[in-house]
Amino acid sequence: METLGRSGVEVRTNVKVVGVTKNKVLLAGGEELPYGVCLWSAGNAPRPLVSHIAHKIRDQAAAAESVRVPPGSKLCVDPFLRVVGATDLLALGDCSLVLGNRLPPTAQVAGQQGAYLAHLINSGYSLGVGGYSQPPPFQAVKRGALQSATDRSALLRWLAMTMVGGRQRLEAGSQVSDALFRMDSPPWVRAHSEALTAAPPLDEHGAAAAACDLGEVLAAAAAAGGADPAAAERASRECLRAVAAEAEARRRAAEVEEVRYWDRPFEFLNLGIMAYVGSDKALTQVEAFDWINLKLHGSFAFLLWKSVYITKQVSFRNRVLILFDWMKAKVFGRDISLF
Ligand SMILES: Cc1cc2nc3c(=O)[nH]c(=O)nc-3n(C[C@H](O)[C@H](O)[C@H](O)COP(=O)(O)OP(=O)(O)OC[C@H]3O[C@@H](n4cnc5c(N)ncnc54)[C@H](O)[C@@H]3O)c2cc1C
Structure with a gap:
């Protein structure tokens, strides 16, 4: 406030502007401020x-x-x-x-x-x-082919257990592979999962084979007025193929057994506040880790403000151009020819 006052700025706080006409600003309470040039720098209307x-x-x-x-x-x-x-x-x-x-x-x-x-x-x-x-953003995840196979087949499970040396070691192995599987997500994501679908029953094949049995197909064809035996055989084969394809599709769908949720919402890390107040002076407030609470004002804060601006530029080229621009403005004053 002092710096602005010294620059000839009259600061009014707790004053609400209720309107701007061609040559005056209207304040709540009826006061009117006449102006020559009005520069509005507060409040943003939505696009x-x-x-x-x-x-x-x-x-x-x-x-x-x-x-x-x-x-x-x-x-x-x-x-x-x-x-x-x-x-x-x-x-x-x-x-x-x-x-x-x-x-x-x-x-x-x-x-x-x-x-x-x-x-x-x-x-x-x-x-x-x-x-x-x-639910948060998610990923449906397939289990590994080997893992799915051992889950489905008792023989493979027994073989795997024999090879690794018992159920406990198998379970420990699966925990390790699960942990490795989660590690491929970014470290800040605590991925967790849940079972989605149970594996389909495996005894469906017998029922399907019975439904597509050639004798049954021939009997059905005879009841419908007779059919060429070769055509009936083709129909039986087609039936078996369709059932096998359906079973395979169901098995693949069941492989998607886990859902990973993105459970890290956005968190803002406040790196501090800086404000330029004119006349090469600024205000700086930095708070971090519960123990840093830095409040600076004046020329040193201004230098800090400038250095943050420079480091935040996206390229070396921009840094150099802006530094030259600042030096030029210091020597010749600010270029306002484009305004
Ligand atoms: C005078 C002033 C000083 C500020 N000082 C600071 C400061 O010191 N520190 C700080 O952290 N923040 C400061 N801010 C705030 C900061 O500039 C904004 O918060 C920041 O730019 C927001 O970024 P954004 O990407 O959301 O929006 P913007 O930067 O506004 O970008 C939106 C973009 O979308 C474009 N756009 C709009 N409509 C359409 C459309 N229909 N089709 C295509 N494009 C479109 C616009 O042209 C614009 O380029 C200041 C703001 C102002 C006005």
Whole structure:
């Protein structure tokens, strides 16, 4: 406040602007501020696209109401940044609002949300529907061919047990393979799984073979007015093939036995707040690990602010260009020819 005051800025706090006309700003309480140039730097209206999407999704209105924001002003998202009430739709940054965890509309939040969603998408999870009552993003996972085979066949199980030396060692082995299987997910994902389907009964083959029995087919054909024996044999073979294909499809479906859930919601890591207040001065507040609480102001905070800006640039080229720009502005003043 002192720095701004010294620069000739009159700061008014707790004042609500209720309107802006051609040449004056109207304040609540009836006061009017005449102006020559009005520069509005507060409050962001939603983009038409954001409002349009929010109004198209039925659950968005209720979600907005629950956090007391005007409907259509933000896309309400769940802790996995999935748009509430929509399938396979994500939102991040200023256009979004995380239900239950209201975050400031800053680049710091938007950047971390971008990195979070990049990991989520690159890990191949199905997003599903956004909302609190919905399951998190998930993956249906097939078990290994050997594991499925030993699960199905008593002989293979016995063989495996004999080879590894008993049931306990087999169980320990399967726990190790399960742990290894989970390790291929990113380290921050605590993947967990649940059984989805039981293996199909294996005695169906006998029943199927009986249904496709050549004698039965011939008898059915005779009852229907007789049939060529060669054609009946072909029909029997076709029947057996169809039953075998169906059984194989059922077996494959049963192999998808586990669902991995992405159970790490987005968490914002606050790296601090910095604000430039003009006249080469800034404010800096850094809090971390419960024991760092750094509050700086003035020229040193300004240097820190500048160094963060430089390190955050995406390329070496940008860093150099911006440094030159700063030096140029210091010597010749700010270039406002484009405004
Ligand atoms: C003056 C000012 C100072 C700020 N200072 C800081 C600061 O010091 N630190 C900080 O952390 N944050 C700061 N912020 C906030 C920060 O800029 C935003 O939080 C951040 O940029 C949000 O990123 P975003 O990707 O969500 O949105 P944006 O950066 O706004 O990106 C949205 C993009 O979408 C594009 N777009 C919009 N509609 C469409 C459409 N229909 N089709 C295609 N593209 C479209 C826009 O053109 C834009 O490029 C400041 C903001 C302002 C205005």
